[in-house]
Amino acid sequence: MIAVMNQKGGVGKTTTTMNLSHALAQTGQRVLAIDLDPQAHLTAGFGLVRRSQPGMAELMLGEKSADEVIVLARDNMDLIPAGDRLGELEHLTDGGSKRGWLLRDSLQDVAEEYDYILIDCPPSSGILGMNALLAAKEVLIPVSGDFFALQGLARLMGIFQHIESSLNLNTEKWVVLTRFQERRRLAKDVREKIMSYFPKRVYRTAIREAVALAESPGFGQTIFEYQASSNGAKDYKELAKDILKGKAMH
Amino acid sequence: MIAVMNQKGGVGKTTTTMNLSHALAQTGQRVLAIDLDPQAHLTAGFGLVRRSQPGMAELMLGEKSADEVIVLARDNMDLIPAGDRLGELEHLTDGGSKRGWLLRDSLQDVAEEYDYILIDCPPSSGILGMNALLAAKEVLIPVSGDFFALQGLARLMGIFQHIESSLNLNTEKWVVLTRFQERRRLAKDVREKIMSYFPKRVYRTAIREAVALAESPGFGQTIFEYQASSNGAKDYKELAKDILKGKAMH
Ligand SMILES: Nc1ncnc2c1ncn2[C@@H]1O[C@H](COP(=O)(O)OP(=O)(O)OP(=O)(O)O)[C@@H](O)[C@H]1O
Ligand SMILES: Nc1ncnc2c1ncn2[C@@H]1O[C@H](COP(=O)(O)OP(=O)(O)OP(=O)(O)O)[C@@H](O)[C@H]1O
Ligand SMILES: [Mg+2]
Ligand SMILES: [Mg+2]
Numbered sequence: 001m002i003a004v005m006n007q008k009g010g011v012g013k014t015t016t017t018m019n020l021s022h023a024l025a026q027t028g029q030r031v032l033a034i035d036l037d038p039q040a041h042l043t044a045g046f047g048l049v050r051r052s053q054p055g056m057a058e059l060m061l062g063e064k065s066a067d068e069v070i071v072l073a074r075d076n077m078d079l080i081p082a083g084d085r086l087g088e089l090e091h092l093t094d095g096g097s098k099r100g101w102l103l104r105d106s107l108q109d110v111a112e113e114y115d116y117i118l119i120d121c122p123p124s125s126g127i128l129g130m131n132a133l134l135a136a137k138e139v140l141i142p143v144s145g146d147f148f149a150l151q152g153l154a155r156l157m158g159i160f161q162h163i164e165s166s167l168n169l170n171t172e173k174w175v176v177l178t179r180f181q182e183r184r185r186l187a188k189d190v191r192e193k194i195m196s197y198f199p200k201r202v203y204r205t206a207i208r209e210a211v212a213l214a215e216s217p218g219f220g221q222t223i224f225e226y227q228a229s230s231n232g233a234k235d236y237k238e239l240a241k242d243i244l245k246g247k248a249m250h
Numbered sequence: 251m252i253a254v255m256n257q258k259g260g261v262g263k264t265t266t267t268m269n270l271s272h273a274l275a276q277t278g279q280r281v282l283a284i285d286l287d288p289q290a291h292l293t294a295g296f297g298l299v300r301r302s303q304p305g306m307a308e309l310m311l312g313e314k315s316a317d318e319v320i321v322l323a324r325d326n327m328d329l330i331p332a333g334d335r336l337g338e339l340e341h342l343t344d345g346g347s348k349r350g351w352l353l354r355d356s357l358q359d360v361a362e363e364y365d366y367i368l369i370d371c372p373p374s375s376g377i378l379g380m381n382a383l384l385a386a387k388e389v390l391i392p393v394s395g396d397f398f399a400l401q402g403l404a405r406l407m408g409i410f411q412h413i414e415s416s417l418n419l420n421t422e423k424w425v426v427l428t429r430f431q432e433r434r435r436l437a438k439d440v441r442e443k444i445m446s447y448f449p450k451r452v453y454r455t456a457i458r459e460a461v462a463l464a465e466s467p468g469f470g471q472t473i474f475e476y477q478a479s480s481n482g483a484k485d486y487k488e489l490a491k492d493i494l495k496g497k498a499m500h
Pocket of ligand 3: 014
């Protein structure tokens with residue numbers, strides 16, 4: 001189970017979750033994508049938003065079972081939509097320390113049916129992100145090639161350390177460079193810094209900036225359906241291979 | 251008082267707050283910039299982060315006065331840093347319905363000393379954004395030229411309507427197109443859609459994508475200090491003029 005996480009906004013969490021999920025599914029892996037962001041952009045990107053549909057809030061609050069919220073998204077790939085009540089959960093205060101485990105508990109029965117579960121997280125470090133961190137075995141951190149991205153990454157690491165030391169967790173962290181503009185000096189400097197902080201934990205494939213990746217969600221399509229010949233499709237296909245083989249950048 | 255707001259991440263709220271504040275200050279306006287994001291990127295962008303400094307949390311909780319947290323940032327421009335405890339406020343639950351007014355109350359004494367107060371908001375629709383909305387006379391919504399930006403804007407409007415109707419508020423909304431890539435079909439389509447939803451409320455100047463805008467915060471500099479000849483500097487200078495004259499796009 002992989003939590004796609006970064007409290008920094010707009011770094012490509014959703015774009016990565018939707019296209020990486022589809023890329024893995026296309027290699028024959030059984031994939032479940034989870035939209036844990038009240039913005040519901042993952043659900044919209046797949047073209048699966050309905051005016052009223054049960055989703056993550058109903059599941060995590062125990063009002064619906066996994067079978068009642070899972071929808072078939074593509075071949076080999078299912079989705080649990082955000083649903084329209086997920087915003088309420090973000091501000092949930094009762095339940096005390098148990099409320100960090102709602103996601104993990106609600107997925108226990110279905111987890112083994114899938115080879116990969118990818119969780120799209122919101123840009124904040126609240127209770128939803130906490131649930132993803134406590135449920136997942138790995139965290140995939142999309143990082144864009146700019147200064148605020150480095151700042152955000154340092155802060156994220158602090159947040160992880162704080163949560164994990166108090167709960168005695170040990171989640172694997174991986175970084176993927178996103179929105180990568182190969183010709184920019186800044187992007188290369190940032191990549192160098194990140195590789196020094198995360199030796200052997202930066203995936204070899206960087207996702208390059210490619211307008212088709214920004215266009216495809218508007219058609220409710222993944223990059224493979226929208227423009228399979230684009231750099232965006234190539235990069236996510238390669239990233240899926242890196243993940244299957246654990247291929248980091250050296 | 252202008253709340254720079256959009257729950258969508260990475261659309262240029264911080265980049266806009268820092269450079270627009272400086273542009274206004276350079277025309278002689280007295281400006282106060284407020285970092286309301288626990289990420290503290292605005293503070294970092296100005297090069298003003300200290301290891302321990304009182305900031306917005308201490309001010310809003312009444313532990314420090316405005317005089318004790320305001321720092322001189324540039325000529326004609328002051329800043330209230332985020333401070334290291336702002337994250338606690340994001341998850342504040344006691345205080346009931348009064349906690350939406352903490353920001354407005356805490357700024358009452360200093361508000362008249364400034365011609366413009368710009369508030370950089372976090373990418374979420376929690377209590378901090380609520381405080382900014384209730385304190386500000388206007389909201390400036392940076393929007394990037396892509397599909398998820400439209401989705402985010404629609405959702406933001408729903409959130410505003412919900413809050414404003416229940417509190418009988420009537421805040422002016424303005425949109426500024428950011429990270430604008432002039433050659434992209436997608437960006438132009440998005441601009442067209444937004445102008446149809448917000449007639450006369452889209453500022454005439456769009457902020458173009460310019461790598462210098464991403465580089466300057468890494469040096470603790472605004473675009474005017476870093477590269478005054480860049481498109482980024484030109485665009486924010488023009489946007490400041492638009493704001494002073496209320497110049498919308500037609
Ligand atoms: N490699 C890329 N090339 C071009 N555009 C991209 C790329 N990755 C993401 N984008 C675009 O950038 C914007 C932000 O990406 P996305 O929404 O995936 O980020 P996010 O981290 O999920 O944002 P949020 O923090 O709001 O959840 C989107 O409009 C998306 O289409
Ligand atoms: N016009 C632009 N040209 C080039 N880069 C830009 C531009 N505007 C913003 N950026 C870069 O894009 C990234 C996101 O911008 P920024 O941090 O200002 O957005 P934000 O909305 O404040 O994000 P968050 O939601 O995390 O608060 C930053 O690295 C910034 O330097
Ligand atoms: Mg997202
Ligand atoms: Mg910001």
